Amino acid sequence: MGVYQLGRQKFSPRWGVRWAACTAIGAQLFYCLSVLGWREVLAQSPGRETFILVIITGVGGLLGWGAGYIWMMLPRWLNKPG
Numbered sequence: 001m002g003v004y005q006l007g008r009q010k011f012s013p014r015w016g017v018r019w020a021a022c023t024a025i026g027a028q029l030f031y032c033l034s035v036l037g038w039r040e041v042l043a044q045s046p047g048r049e050t051f052i053l054v055i056i057t058g059v060g061g062l063l064g065w066g067a068g069y070i071w072m073m074l075p076r077w078l079n080k081p082g
Contacts, residue, residue, distance in 0.1 A: 003065055011072065019068040026064015031057045 003023045007016030034056045045052060 007068075015068075015072055018071065019065055022068030022071070023061045023065040026067065027057045027061035030060025030063070 004016040004020040007013075007019040009016075031053065034053060038056075
């Protein structure tokens with residue numbers, strides 16, 4: 001919800017939805033990759049699995065938001081006069 005509000009207030013509702021979608025996709029992708037590929041790492045840290053998954057998911061969300069921001073800014077960067 002916060003990513004949508006930020007995009008809506010700063011740029012447009014359409015970019016708010018795009019940023020929120022990119023954030024959700026990034027978080028879900030990192031969560032799935034960590035659960036499927038990092039079982040050994042999670043098994044070696046008993047009692048901290050949830051904390052590690054939350055951190056990994058948050059990083060994925062931030063990277064997804066960053067990808068959405070680059071998506072928004074790329075046309076502006078490319079059309080910038082030299």
